[in-house]
Amino acid sequence: MTTTLSRRFFLTTAVVAGGGLLLGFNIPTEAEAALAPVQGEGWKPPVGGVEINAWLTIDPQGVVTIRIPHTEMGQGGMTSVAQLVAEELNVPWRNVRAVFADANRNVTRGNEYQDMSTGGSNLVRNRHPHIMQAGASARERLREAAAKRWGVSRADVKAEQGMLSAGGKSGSYGEFASDAAAIKLAEEPKIKKYGDWWLLGKDVPRMDVAVKVNGSAVYPIDVRVPGMAYAAVRACPVPGGKVKSFDAAAIKDRPGVIAVIELKQTKDKLANTDMRSAVAVVADSFYRAKVALDLLPIEWDFGPGAQNSYAKMDSAARALMGQEGKHAEEVRGDPRPILAAGGKTVTGDYSRPYETHVPMSPPAAVADVKPDRIDVWSFTQNVQATLLLAAEQAGRNPKDVFVHGTFQGGAFGNGNAVDITRQAVELSKQVGRPVKVIWSREEDTAQARSRPPIWARFEAVLGDDGLPKAMISRAVAESMQPAYADRGLANMPYTIPHYRYERHVVPTNIPVGPNRAPGNNNNGFTIEQFADELALAGGWDPLEWRLKMTEGNERWQRVLLKLKEVSGFTTKLPKGTGMGIAVIESHGATVGACATVEVSRRGALSIEKILIVSNTGYVINPRAATEQVKGCVAWELSHALYGGLDVRDGRVQNTNFDSYKIMRMPDMPTVESVFAMSQDNWWGGFGETAGPPTPPAVANAIFFATGKRIRSTPILKHDLKWA
Amino acid sequence: MKLSLTVNGATHEVDVEPETPLLWVLRDTIGLTGTKYGCGIAQCGACTVHIDGQPAKACNVNAAAAVGRKITTIEGLSPDSSHPVQKAWIDLTVPQCGYCQSGQIMAAAALLARTPSPTDSQIDEAMAGNLCRCGTYIQIREAIHAAAKMGA
Missing domain, CATH: 3.30.365.10 (Aldehyde oxidase/xanthine dehydrogenase, molybdopterin binding domain)
Incomplete structure (x- = not known):
């Protein structure tokens, strides 16, 4: 990779991203200029490019500037959009630049970018068709422009690596950009499929690194x-x-x-x-x-909110866990009479407290x-x-x-x-x-929409084969957005013949909102520890149990078989060491984790390694995906090990990093990321999906190391010593 | 109160209350926004700068205490992102959201200045005061080793 940079300048005219509108401000770097990718010498801000469509311009030298409708918040979305367009346009990556697209244009010109929201790991998995379409459309118009100028048919014009050619003639995209901008296609092209890609699936360095190592990136x-x-x-x-x-x-x-x-x-x-x-x-x-x-x-x-506290919510929730829930869905058969009849029953209670985002920028x-x-x-x-x-x-x-x-x-x-x-x-x-x-950090923590807490009780009866034949999952959610509690429980993947999901609600005054893999981030911890409890009660190996309970579910089988192949998972380690596994499906992705831990006799926990196996169907940028996997692991370990908002007197009490702890470098374990892609025409996301299986894998590993089942977080508040 | 501060080799005359944290003088008075606010209580390291070559949390140093001392911010670490730490950060694409990275880079540069070939545990110790919510710790550790090989 080229690392030469020359990028410390201040624009005297800030350009409204994409729209070319001029403001009379002096802003130290701005989106239009701030995005010089790591592309070596000779880079200069793209000016004078011809707009082919709302998504891109091409300048006379063939430099393509791609307009990014979505937010770049660390997840790499800017690079993903550019890569998707460049794949179809077929331009060398060194010729690609990025700017933020203009929301005003989208509002006033009929949603040219469709949806500009950024979340739910949606960008690549759900938006790649229309993003690639923009690149494909531009490419075909360039071909048509060349065909007209050369008097040949479009089918005879090749568009490759920023060059158009037919017979003995050739020219760069830049030479045909103006002509292409005027062309209307009778029919829009179809986008490429996996197998025809030349850029997707390859490691592409993030475009925004250069401005993030010298203080010039603007937040x-x-x-x-x-x-x-x-x-x-x-x-x-x-x-x-x-x-x-x-x-x-x-x-x-x-x-x-x-x-x-x-x-x-x-x-x-x-x-x-x-x-x-x-x-x-x-x-x-x-x-x-x-x-x-x-x-x-x-x-x-x-x-009245001042009367609220987490302790009150916790005792109300624990009382409700013993009562049949009001909300039930995804019922398969009816487990209630089977549970009432008794037999070999397994029960487990789990809970997780409020957490918050604390993005590094308040x-x-x-x-x-x-x-x-x-x-x-x-x-x-x-x-x-x-x-x-x-x-x-x-x-x-x-x-x-x-x-x-x-x-x-x-x-x-x-x-x-x-x-x-x-x-x-x-x-x-x-x-x-x-x-x-x-917002001061304290204001951020007090006012941010927190991540909701969860309480969950599971009850199951095992059959003669040691596998569950009936099960009830009963969640207790907070009242602001209780549906988050359903994720991972209502759609629990294990094929138990009789299954019922119920939900209670406890009132609260604390607003909540999405937090990296919302819902699943809590329920990974609950359901995937109970899965181990079920397996062990029935005499099954946890990995073999999951394989058995997801038979016929190709996406899960692929992840579990890869875990079996590469993790070395075993329940036979000496006491004080343990391995644990967990698998969670969220945001279209099925992701497994294997944690290896050591716990000293005095209870000191050391996480040696987290292995993540991801099945998102496809991966367009393995390098960026791996970076997200590592980030997701750190995210979830922060909450699982240290987290927990202290809600008393109706407010968050621990409002800065001295009292709300997150992972620091010495806490960070080795993370290995492995892909097991189904490539089955189904796309999952990478921005948040490696998080949810991490805490239950660690907790399951702690169980094998110590014999202690971890029923709540933060894990480090539990006494882990063993004899 | 008029104070004279030396930042990245240039002298700035500023008129602020003497107790104003250096962080806000750098950002709002002088206009060097590469140094970031993250917590205001010296817990996150996003505001790490060098004062007389030593890493310091700029939110925790008041302006009066910085008078007469040599202050270096991310903008002054190198004129063209050519410091080995910056080069290693680019090579290993360390930043994600990037907000903490000015502080991470300044802390890493200070570490390598006093310990040219640090071990993992020396890195952990030196970098423990710098939070990264995106979780780039593994890449940071690798990049510090890479910068050490370049001879930071």
Whole structure:
């Protein structure tokens, strides 16, 4: 790989990504320029390219600039989109550049990019058809342009590696770009299938590395516009509560303070994009705003939520686990009479607490509300949704709102619905100048939509063959988004003849939202430990049990057989060491994990290795996929080992990294990533799917090492010593 | 209060409260946004800079204490991303979201300056103060070894 870079410049004219609209700002690097991939010398910002379609431009030298409608938040989506387009367009990767696509264009020109959201591991698995189509369409129009100029048929024109040729004639894509832009195809081409790929399936380096090693990549928190003020905000620390009063006079003479503004809750019942009741201090620097806010006397009406605590939810949930659930689905037969009749029964209770995202960048947003237009840079996983939110908050026509793409400093699901955009727009509107809002880490942890807790009880009766013949899974979910609890339980893959899933709900005031493999991240821990309990109670090897219980399920069999082949899984290790396996299907992917652990007699846990076997159907970029696998393992181990939000008095108490712990480098085990692809015309995702099987694999390994079953997280709060 | 700070070899006259954390002076007053805010309490390392060659958390150093000292930020580590740590980070495509990486790179560069060929455990010890929520720790460790081979 070439590593020469020459990229420390400041654009004097920020270009609105994709749309070519000009703003009179000086912004230190911007999306259009910030994305110089690692492509050696001679790179310069693409200018003067001809737009072939909404997705790409080609300049006279044949440099292709691909517009990325989706958020780059670390998952590598920018590189994936470019790779999918380049596959069909058939251009050398060194000629490919990327810019963020323009949400305003999508709103005003009929959804040319279709859906601009980024989440659910959807980008490659569900959007590759229309992304590849854009590249294929451009390629065919280039061929048609050459055919016309040369007086041959399109079928005779080859389009390969950025060159068009027919007979003895040839020319670069750049030479035909203008002609191609004017061509309309009678019929759109079909996209390529696996087997015809030349670029998909190959290791491609991320396009955004160069700007992420020298401080030049721009995140919302880094955006600076002339005349900008800074705001620190505090929403009611008890979600659902409201501002009662505050004493602005107490801080109005603090240095730099411009305004103290109450942000009104937008609706009585809050949805995730509604603005919460909060107070903002606007000042001439963030630090001055934050200090003044810390000194501002605020009286809150906490409301009934202040009575809530995790301990109360936990005892209510444990009481409910003994009662038949109200919600039942995916019923197969009826296990109830079989369980009532008794026999060899196995039961297991599991729970996991609230967790939170803490992306390394706390949420930030800049809004500049002017009479004729609004410009926004914000924490988001969907620039179009952010645009519509800003328009609504300001009471403006969406066509006058421009949301500019930036990198995101992590998001992990929490960028889907954040009212920080509303806060920035409202404050800019009120103070009449651009405003940057930054949430302190404490505000982020207190206000982020948390990952929901789960409680689950499993009851099963075994048959003479040691396999379960009837089983009930009973989850207790929190009340904000209880359906997350269903994932992995309602669709549990093991073929038990009589199976029923039930769900209870306990009330809470803590808002929740998606968090990297939502639902599955909790239920991996519950169902995959109970699977081991069932197997061992029936005298089965855990791996052989899973193979038996998923017979005929090709995607699972492939993962399990690969695990058997490469993991060396055994239950026969000396005490103090253990291996554990687990498999979870989520986001279209079936992913298995094998953990190897050591536990000292005094209970010190050491995770030696995590092996991940992924079946996502296909993999377009093995290198990027492997990076995501490692990241997912770290993500889930953080919560499994250390996590747990401390919810008391209706609020999150542990709001910074001193009290909410995540993995650090010394904690990181070796991770090996292996693929076992079905290639069966079914695509799964990589951005979150290696996480869910990791904690149960570790917990199952701890059981074999110590004889102790881990029924809740964080694991490190359990006494693991053995004799 | 007017203070004079030396950052990346240049002198900046800034007018801030003396207790203002260096982090915010770098970002908001001087405009060097490569140094990141992550926690404000010296727990995450996203704001790691060099002060007189030693790694320091810029959120935990006030502006007055930085006067007269040589401050280096990610923007000043090399003029063209040619520091061996940056080269190794590119070769191994370490960053994912990238937000913590300025701090990771500054911490790694400081480690290699005092320990040119660190062991895994020396790396773990030196880098334990730098969080990465994307979980790039394995790649960071490999890249530090690679940078060491280049002679950081």
